[in-house]
Amino acid sequence: MSSSANSPGVVSQSLKNCRVFITGASRGVGLESARLFLRSGARVIGAAKDPARLQAAVEELRSLGEFHSVVMDLSQPGFEPAAVAAVTRHFDGVLDVLFNNAGTMPAQQGVSNEPAGSLEKTLQVNLVAVHNLIRALLPALLEGTKPRIMNTSSGAGTLAAVVENSLASYRVSKFALNGLTLNWAGALKGRVAVNAFDPGWVKTAMGGPNAPGTPQESARGALALALLPFATTGKFWKDGREISW
Numbered sequence: 309m310s311s312s313a314n315s316p317g318v319v320s321q322s323l324k325n326c327r328v329f330i331t332g333a334s335r336g337v338g339l340e341s342a343r344l345f346l347r348s349g350a351r352v353i354g355a356a357k358d359p360a361r362l363q364a365a366v367e368e369l370r371s372l373g374e375f376h377s378v379v380m381d382l383s384q385p386g387f388e389p390a391a392v393a394a395v396t397r398h399f400d401g402v403l404d405v406l407f408n409n410a411g412t413m414p415a416q417q418g419v420s421n422e423p424a425g426s427l428e429k430t431l432q433v434n435l436v437a438v439h440n441l442i443r444a445l446l447p448a449l450l451e452g453t454k455p456r457i458m459n460t461s462s463g464a465g466t467l468a469a470v471v472e473n474s475l476a477s478y479r480v481s482k483f484a485l486n487g488l489t490l491n492w493a494g495a496l497k498g499r500v501a502v503n504a505f506d507p508g509w510v511k512t513a514m515g516g517p518n519a520p521g522t523p524q525e526s527a528r529g530a531l532a533l534a535l536l537p538f539a540t541t542g543k544f545w546k547d548g549r550e551i552s553w
């Protein structure tokens with residue numbers, strides 16, 4: 309890994325020609341990661357749900373490198389073919405990194421007070437869609453170079469934090485995503501590296517203005533994860549360091 313990748317404004321080619329698919333690339337952690345990955349030489353397909361927000365990101369990201377966009381709503385069944393078509397069209401059906409970054413937090417209450425349906429909505433985007441996107445893009449990943457999957461979890465979903473009486477569905481979704489990460493890591497050992505990523509509490513639409521960190525810091529953590537030794541799999545990472553589940 310080149311240390312210059314961590315310095316804003318300094319162009320590093322640490323991901324040169326790496327074919328990356330990022331969900332939630334229209335804003336927040338995903339947008340900053342797309343910026344940093346492009347500056348690091350990656351070729352990027354970025355997905356999001358809102359076409360106008362994604363288009364605004366496209367205009368900027370294309371000035372940084374090869375960026376393609378795909379609109380897909382992870383809350384709706386049947387989004388996967390759009391992702392496969394984008395990888396086929398732009399990367400000849402080959403993918404090196406799937407960065408499952410998109411996430412949702414439709415409710416913030418404790419488990420007894422969340423509106424009905426919160427768990428279903430949250431699990432669909434944060435867990436089920438991740439699983440289905442992995443399934444859909446696995447053939448492309450298996451053609452890739454040292455391919456890897458990075459699943460964006462949260463400190464809110466650790467074993468220590470899942471007991472807290474707030475953000476109930478969100479915590480449970482990330483706790484389950486950690487389990488899904490471990491399960492896929494076991495199934496794909498030696499073929500695709502699968503790790504979980506905690507971007508930290510950062511200032512985004514989801515993190516809010518009082519968050520202590522910035523999405524630029526999260527993006528550096530994501531880049532570090534993309535550059536881990538290929539043999540590293542089934543682990544949980546924050547700021548380039550392994551953390552506890």
Ligand SMILES: NC(=O)c1ccc[n+]([C@@H]2O[C@H](COP(=O)([O-])OP(=O)(O)OC[C@H]3O[C@@H](n4cnc5c(N)ncnc54)[C@H](OP(=O)(O)O)[C@@H]3O)[C@@H](O)[C@H]2O)c1
Binds near residue numbers: 331359513519
């Ligand atoms: N911010 C934090 O403090 C924090 C802390 C720990 C973990 N995380 C995790 O980090 C990831 C990124 O969070 P963020 O703070 O950057 O969030 P954000 O600013 O709210 O951005 C969320 C991104 O996910 C996309 N997205 C949401 N629902 C979607 C759907 N149904 N279909 C397709 N795309 C969808 C959004 O696309 P649209 O623009 O189209 O809606 C947007 O690009 C999430 O997985 C989150 O759980 C964040």
